[in-house]
Amino acid sequence: MSTYRRIGAVELxxxxxxxxxxxxxxxxxxxxxxxLDESHGTIMCHLATLEDAGFVRKVGEHYELGMExxxxxxxxxxxxxxxxxxxTDELKQLED
Numbered sequence: 081m082s083t084y085r086r087i088g089a090v091e092l093x094x095x096x097x098x099x100x101x102x103x104x105x106x107x108x109x110x111x112x113x114x115x116l117d118e119s120h121g122t123i124m125c126h127l128a129t130l131e132d133a134g135f136v137r138k139v140g141e142h143y144e145l146g147m148e149x150x151x152x153x154x155x156x157x158x159x160x161x162x163x164x165x166x167x168t169d170e171l172k173q174l175e176d
Contacts (some may be wrong), residue, residue: 088125092118096126097135097145106142 095116100107107115113123127143130136134148 092122092128093130096123096130097149100136100143100145103144106139106144108142111144152161 082128083098085143096112109124109127112118112127113120116123127136127138131138131143134146136143136155137146
């Protein structure tokens with residue numbers, strides 16, 4: 081089994097998203113930077129990219145999670161629902 085290296089930029093992106101998910105209100109880039117002990121410039125580059133993708137939403141000069149993440153969850157929930165329905169049908173066929 082091979083071991084793959086981890087990509088630091090992706091790990092930082094995950095940390096940013098998790099940090100924003102824990103906030104009750106939008107936070108500034110400086111607050112994200114301080115919280116994660118990362119440079120302000122690096123955080124702002126990540127936030128700009130995440131905003132372009134819809135994963136983060138800018139509110140004034142602050143940031144919060146964007147709706148694109150909710151769409152991921154909705155798609156996953158739909159997939160799980162389809163799997164449950166399919167398995168339920170198979171179980172009913174086995175009972176007959």
